[in-house]
Amino acid sequence: MEQLTQLTSKTTVLPIDDVDTDQIIPARFLTTTTRDGIGKALFADWRFDAQGNAIKDFPLNAPDIADCKFLVAGRNFGCGSSREHAPWSLFDFGIRAVISSEIADIFRNNSLKNGLVPVIVDNDTHQWLLANPGAEVTVDLEARELRLPTGKAVTFPIDNFARHCILEGIDQTGYLMQNIDNIGRFESNRSWQP
Amino acid sequence: MGGKTLFDKVWDDHVVVPESEQTPAVFYIDLHIVHEVTTPQAFNMLRENKLPVRRPDLMLATMDHSTPTVPVKDLSVLDDPAISAPEPAKQIRQMIVNCEEFGIELHGFGDHHRGIVHVIGPEIGATQPGKTIVCGDSHSSTHGAFGALGFGIGTTEVGHVLATQCLLQRKAKSMAVNITGKLQPGVSAKDIILALIGKIGVDGGTGHVIEYRGETIRDLNMDERMTICNMSIEAGARAGMIAPDETTFAYMKGRDKAPQGADWDTAVKRWKSLKTDADASFDKEVSLDISDLEPQVTFGTNPGMVVSISKPIPKIGDLSFNKAIDYMQVKADQPMLGTKVDIVFVGSCTNSRMTDLHSVAKMLDGKKVASNVRMMIVPGSEALKVQAEAEGLHKIFTAAGAEWREAGCSMCLGMNSDKLGKGQLCVSTSNRNFEGRQGPGGRTVLASPETATASAIAGVIADPRDYI
Numbered sequence: 031m032e033q034l035t036q037l038t039s040k041t042t043v044l045p046i047d048d049v050d051t052d053q054i055i056p057a058r059f060l061t062t063t064t065r066d067g068i069g070k071a072l073f074a075d076w077r078f079d080a081q082g083n084a085i086k087d088f089p090l091n092a093p094d095i096a097d098c099k100f101l102v103a104g105r106n107f108g109c110g111s112s113r114e115h116a117p118w119s120l121f122d123f124g125i126r127a128v129i130s131s132e133i134a135d136i137f138r139n140n141s142l143k144n145g146l147v148p149v150i151v152d153n154d155t156h157q158w159l160l161a162n163p164g165a166e167v168t169v170d171l172e173a174r175e176l177r178l179p180t181g182k183a184v185t186f187p188i189d190n191f192a193r194h195c196i197l198e199g200i201d202q203t204g205y206l207m208q209n210i211d212n213i214g215r216f217e218s219n220r221s222w223q224p
Numbered sequence: 225m226g227g228k229t230l231f232d233k234v235w236d237d238h239v240v241v242p243e244s245e246q247t248p249a250v251f252y253i254d255l256h257i258v259h260e261v262t263t264p265q266a267f268n269m270l271r272e273n274k275l276p277v278r279r280p281d282l283m284l285a286t287m288d289h290s291t292p293t294v295p296v297k298d299l300s301v302l303d304d305p306a307i308s309a310p311e312p313a314k315q316i317r318q319m320i321v322n323c324e325e326f327g328i329e330l331h332g333f334g335d336h337h338r339g340i341v342h343v344i345g346p347e348i349g350a351t352q353p354g355k356t357i358v359c360g361d362s363h364s365s366t367h368g369a370f371g372a373l374g375f376g377i378g379t380t381e382v383g384h385v386l387a388t389q390c391l392l393q394r395k396a397k398s399m400a401v402n403i404t405g406k407l408q409p410g411v412s413a414k415d416i417i418l419a420l421i422g423k424i425g426v427d428g429g430t431g432h433v434i435e436y437r438g439e440t441i442r443d444l445n446m447d448e449r450m451t452i453c454n455m456s457i458e459a460g461a462r463a464g465m466i467a468p469d470e471t472t473f474a475y476m477k478g479r480d481k482a483p484q485g486a487d488w489d490t491a492v493k494r495w496k497s498l499k500t501d502a503d504a505s506f507d508k509e510v511s512l513d514i515s516d517l518e519p520q521v522t523f524g525t526n527p528g529m530v531v532s533i534s535k536p537i538p539k540i541g542d543l544s545f546n547k548a549i550d551y552m553q554v555k556a557d558q559p560m561l562g563t564k565v566d567i568v569f570v571g572s573c574t575n576s577r578m579t580d581l582h583s584v585a586k587m588l589d590g591k592k593v594a595s596n597v598r599m600m601i602v603p604g605s606e607a608l609k610v611q612a613e614a615e616g617l618h619k620i621f622t623a624a625g626a627e628w629r630e631a632g633c634s635m636c637l638g639m640n641s642d643k644l645g646k647g648q649l650c651v652s653t654s655n656r657n658f659e660g661r662q663g664p665g666g667r668t669v670l671a672s673p674e675t676a677t678a679s680a681i682a683g684v685i686a687d688p689r690d691y692i
Contacts, residue, residue, distance in 0.1 A: 048426050111637075113378070134427070134460060135462055190247070203380075206390055217389075
């Protein structure tokens with residue numbers, strides 16, 4: 031997993047509520063058996079028309095999109111399907127944090143396993159970010175803090191363990207493997223067997 | 225100290241290492257259902273790290289998402305471009321390789337129990353009260369109908385379970401949904417869950433595990449309970465559960481993987497303790513009286529955008545609402561009733577079981593599907609197909625002009641050739657009406673099997689109460 035401690039970048043803004051993972055990556059792109067080049071499928075049906083031409087006014091088609099590493103999204107971003115292809119495609123596209131007032135459970139969990147930081151902020155901060163696309167903000171994972179160009183800084187909640195893994199750039203499988211003896215003991219000591 | 229909820233009891237029984245401020249719990253999984261779409265990268269992770277599958281005996285493997293719904297006598301059928309695109313065909317072949325290499329029994333083509341992941345688990349008796357059940361599919365909440373804790377996971381976590389049989393988890397909050405009242409004729413379990421999502425919203429359950437309670441739930445059969453638990457995720461909930469009772473035990477008894485003989489009696493005794501204690505409390509409670517509930521239909525692009533069939537679409541007017549009704553080509557203040565239909569899809573992990581097929585057959589018997597409608601009926605498993613045919617249901621379906629197809633996820637998510645064309649409107653018994661879910665540009669109206677069948681006969685969205 032790619033390490034991230036602190037990053038300053040411009041935001042791109044998608045002000046729609048309840049954006050589901052079928053929009054982030056439509057199911058027809060889930061037929062891959064790898065993760066290679068999956069960013070091409072990101073928001074495929076919103077970024078491109080039926081002929082494959084870029085839809086100019088879609089925020090992720092903006093000329094300066096390569097400079098925008100943070101996606102500010104409407105409330106309840108990432109609802110729906112559990113496909114991890116959603117955070118994979120965002121990350122491959124270049125997004126390093128998703129900022130919203132609410133992020134769906136499974137998407138948030140999948141994001142944390144891939145170094146994509148889910149930043150949940152209060153409504154006022156959210157409204158400001160929605161109204162100011164392109165704002166240069168800092169995500170400070172070490173301090174659990176989002177800093178706005180206005181000088182305002184807000185803390186965001188993030189699971190300690192997931193934060194540790196992203197700060198160190200390590201995946202979570204190792205920790206589970208360290209517990210393999212505990213798992214074995216649990217299996218032998220159960221009062222019933224599945 | 226208050227008592228424990230059903231969720232508390234199942235949670236506590238699976239904690240290998242408790243959570244702390246610094247680390248999540250190491251949490252044991254009793255049943256892991258694997259399918260071809262969300263596992264290939266996880267098997268690759270095992271190969272890269274030279275890890276075996278820890279408990280192949282606790283895996284249940286099948287192929288459902290990207291499989292065609294025409295007969296597949298042998299795999300060469302997949303090379304016909306009219307039947308399958310090359311990518312899904314490759315994915316299906318890779319699944320067979322992965323299962324062989326890692327010693328997992330695969331319910332593949334021709335196996336009596338191949339079918340939708342959330343249909344076959346209960347069908348073979350592998351889904352049991354008190355188990356923790358995961359799958360790389362968000363509708364794993366379905367298994368909660370048996371008093372199991374079922375939830376969807378991503379591919380990284382699929383790898384975790386393959387390698388260690390465990391997940392790293394923080395305990396979710398609990399939410400009670402108390403449902404009272406008796407269903408009116410023509411109204412079904414699907415209408416209950418759609419109405420609930422309409423009431424609490426698509427994020428109403430976020431961070432919570434729902435327990436469905438109340439007299440209405442007790443009166444439902446297992447197929448109906450599965451329909452309700454299935455769509456818990458559409459309210460944002462991590463899982464949905466129902467305490468097991470005699471209905472649950474009667475459904476399970478004698479199924480292949482259910483305990484047999486003396487083990488059955490021991491298991492039932494344990495399962496009977498799986499209910500919320502009288503003095504337990506929930507983090508959140510919601511009530512729903514369904515006595516006057518009408519059939520429900522969605523009008524927008526998420527399952528919370530839902531309306532009673534006799535009522536007009538409400539005027540909400542925010543950006544998301546306007547985008548949704550614009551996409552759906554519907555208008556605020558107008559009813560959905562009477563909207564022209566192109567496709568009717570009966571199937572998916574929400575509504576593809578015998579109860580659903582019986583309802584559809586009863587309404588279609590002696591009737592014809594309207595000439596402007598293509599009706600597809602896709603059973604949830606190969607076993608269900610055999611059972612329906614033994615009862616002669618397929619003859620009713622085909623005589624009415626409906627297509628009776630092979631088991632799979634099919635048009636629920638358009639990963640195979642069963643897709644909507646741009647602008648086509650589908651009344652669907654599935655679970656998601658997201659933009660393009662059933663095919664790019666396709667328009668989905670979620671409804672019960674009864675409403676779907678009435679609409680197939682009428683050629684427009686119709687009230688099932690006029691057809692029973």
